[in-house]
Amino acid sequence: MFTETETSYDCIVVGSGHAGSCAALSAAQSGCKRVLIVEKSPLEWAGGNGFFTAGAHRTAHGGLFDLLTVVRNVSPAAAATIDLDAYTPEDFTRDIMRLSDNRSDAALVHALVNDSRDTVEWLALSVGVRFILSFNRQAYEVNGRQKFWGGLVLSVDNGGGKGLIADHQRALAKASIETWYESPAIHILTEGDSISGLVVRRGGEDIRLTSPAVVLACGGFEANPDLRATYLGEEWTRSHVRGTPYNTGDGLSLASAVGAKRMGDWSSGGCHSTCWDAHSSVNTGDRVLSNQFTKSGYPLGLMLNTAGHRFVDEGADFRNYTYAAFGRAILTQPGGVAYQVYDAQVTKWLRVEEYSDTVVRKVVADSIEALAQKLVPEGLAEPAIFIETIKEYNAAVDAHRAAHPELIWDPSVKDGLSTKFPASTTNVVPSKSNWALPLREPPFLAVKVACGITFTFGGLAIDPQTAGVLSERTGLPIPGLFCTGELVGGLFYGNYPGGSGLTAGAVFGRKAGKAAAEIVKNKA
Structure with missing residues (x-):
């Protein structure tokens, strides 16, 4: 009426x-x-x-x-x-x-x-x-x-x-x-x-x-x-x-x-999504932190699922062109979550507004083995596989760098530092196409991420x-x-x-x- x-x-x-x-x-x-x-x-x-x-x-x-x-x-x-x-x-x-x-x-x-x-x-x-x-x-x-x-x-x-x-x-x-x-x-x-x-x-x-x-x-x-x-x-x-x-x-x-x-x-791919803080509210954004829950640093490190495996090429392209697809990729992983992992070489390049101590729950350790154990309460089901995945990745990076000593790490360009090495047993799947550095310098940092949906x-x-x-x-x-x-x-x-x-x-x-x-x- x-x-x-x-x-x-x-x-x-x-x-x-x-x-x-x-x-x-x-x-x-x-x-x-x-x-x-x-x-x-x-x-x-x-x-x-x-x-x-x-x-x-x-x-x-x-x-x-x-x-x-x-x-x-x-x-x-x-x-x-x-x-x-x-x-x-x-x-x-x-x-x-x-x-x-x-x-x-x-x-x-x-x-x-x-x-x-x-x-x-x-x-x-x-x-x-x-x-x-x-x-x-x-x-x-x-x-x-x-x-x-x-x-x-x-x-x-x-x-x-x-x-x-x-x-x-x-x-x-x-x-x-x-x-x-x-x-x-x-x-x-x-x-x-x-x-x-x-x-x-x-x-x-x-x-x-x-x-x-x-x-x-x-x-x-x-x-x-x-x-x-x-x-x-x-x-x-x-x-x-x-x-x-x-x-x-x-x-x-x-x-x-x-x-x-x-x-x-x-x-199923018909939306904008991104890597989002797994500890954020599920049903609504936060009017104070708002976009700070984004976790966009993954081109600088690795993303692994709860089974200990990588599942995307973190260096496929600049973050502007991959985050909408990678959010969806996280959603398809066990439990719909993953872990971003970094070492001391790159943590200074992570954006403060997304990765500061007051914004995200951090897991920090002095070794990959210790990091894996600390992630078990955060849902990591296979710490041994997690450790082995990173070791295999590091070996592939080393092989590529030995073959291409002229390449210099540069996050502002597609620098070509990768894990791709033709006819090599050190290749990993998926590869990392750019910005591939070995994870060896402690302390190591991990944050747990989920899929955040933005718009359809x-x-x-x-x-x-x-x-x-x-x-x-x-x-x-x-x-x-x-x-x-x-x-x-x-x-x-x-x-x-x-x-x-x-x-x-x-x-x-x-x-x-x-x-x-x-x-x-x-x-x-």
């Missing part, structure tokens, strides 16, 4: 995260006078999954000096010590397509890549997002120079995702955009084939809101264990939710009810130019219905380049806001 209240808006956005904020701000800047954000969560959970990110934005760019207009942490003196190569639209496109095995929708990828640089500038100069070069996450200091790697260079000041959402909230307040919290969208209203509004439950009442434009930006279904089991597989019920517990698939239900077309990766890849089909949601029946955009953020399907399959998600949310959110304003102008 509806209340008598009926309120009219030019545009209503469902979801208060990064993508939804971009859509709302874009709509207001493009001419919508009354814009409303409705949010399922309470105020203290504002910001969706964007709050829990590192704030990384991947964009095409022309190199260091092309980015100095959008970052705030590079002085002229510092610029002279930075090595930051251009990352072209071709590079960005190639990375998305190779990680998806060429399954990503080409038109969506083109729209994301070609609008990425302009959208980053819009975020910096029009929205007020305080970008910085991500020295702590994406660069290593080598021979006195900051060397960026992996194509990803931008983050956000003041805590990454926390700073990003704070910047958005300032911009929303300045634009007088209202947000209703604890107000879930119940269903979308239509008039003929067009959107006419939204029903929102607020304060225990169902309120009918009229609007010619509704933007869905309320995330995927990663926080819904039943939907994870249905679409991704039963094993995904034991993954840890990295972010908000409120992304439970509501946008899919709302859109399906008005005939929206689904698209994207709905398979299966979503709604949209028009790449307007972010309009496509109809299952006609294949054309449903007039007045738009989608952005994690809910967009067809962009990522199986894996993705780190930092692409936030950029995609901004690119398609900006498009949705502009298209919503066009509807309002045409109705005037």
Whole structure:
């Protein structure tokens, strides 16, 4: 039963995260006078999954000096010590397509890549997002120079995702955009084939809101264990939710009810996941530690399962390109957990915010044998195999280094230091393709990791130019219905380049806001 209240808006956005904020701000800047954000969560959970990110934005760019207009942490003196190569639209496109095995929708990828640089500038100069070069996450200091790697260079000041959402909230307040919290969208209203509004439950009442434009930006279904089991597989019920517990698939239900077309990766690999602290909460992210539960140092060491075996090539590529797949690989191991193992040669290179004593439970020992015994209470079932695996790995590293004494360990490039040695009995499976150092220098460190799920890849089909949601029946955009953020399907399959998600949310959110304003102008 509806209340008598009926309120009219030019545009209503469902979801208060990064993508939804971009859509709302874009709509207001493009001419919508009354814009409303409705949010399922309470105020203290504002910001969706964007709050829990590192704030990384991947964009095409022309190199260091092309980015100095959008970052705030590079002085002229510092610029002279930075090595930051251009990352072209071709590079960005190639990375998305190779990680998806060429399954990503080409038109969506083109729209994301070609609008990425302009959208980053819009975020910096029009929205007020305080970008910085991500020295702590994406660069290593080598021979006195900051060397960026992996194509990803931008983050956000003041805590990454926390700073990003704070910047958005300032911009929303300045634009007088209202947000209703604890107000879930119940269903979308239509008039003929067009959107006419939204029903929102607020304060225990169902309120009918009229609007010619509704933007869905309320995330995927990663926080819904039943939907994870249905679409991704039963094993995904034991993954840890990295972010908000409120992304439970509501946008899919709302859109399906008005005939929206689904698209994207709905398979067991159809989500973004990562190596995550095994001792974190299972069902929700932590608003204080947030992304610090990530454990991304594995290219510097090894990962072994509870049976004592390695199961991935830790040095296959830069971490930006492997972590989404490796999180899933951990989930398939016995108990859905693994151990990251390091020696004293590399522990100084581990990021403090992820591996400090106050963030992660550490297991430390002066020998691999002692480390294995200390891991037994942490679930290691085969300490003898664990020890033998590391010994075999060390032998393979030694053989390769003896054959290639010219190679130098360098975490900022694919250095070629590996365990691969043709026709040798010292080969190990899986190999380690880069950054392979023997684990011999005490003290040794191990941390227990699980799979943390971030967002799901299966979503709604949209028009790449307007972010309009496509109809299952006609294949054309449903007039007045738009989608952005994690809910967009067809962009990522199986894996993705780190930092692409936030950029995609901004690119398609900006498009949705502009298209919503066009509807309002045409109705005037």
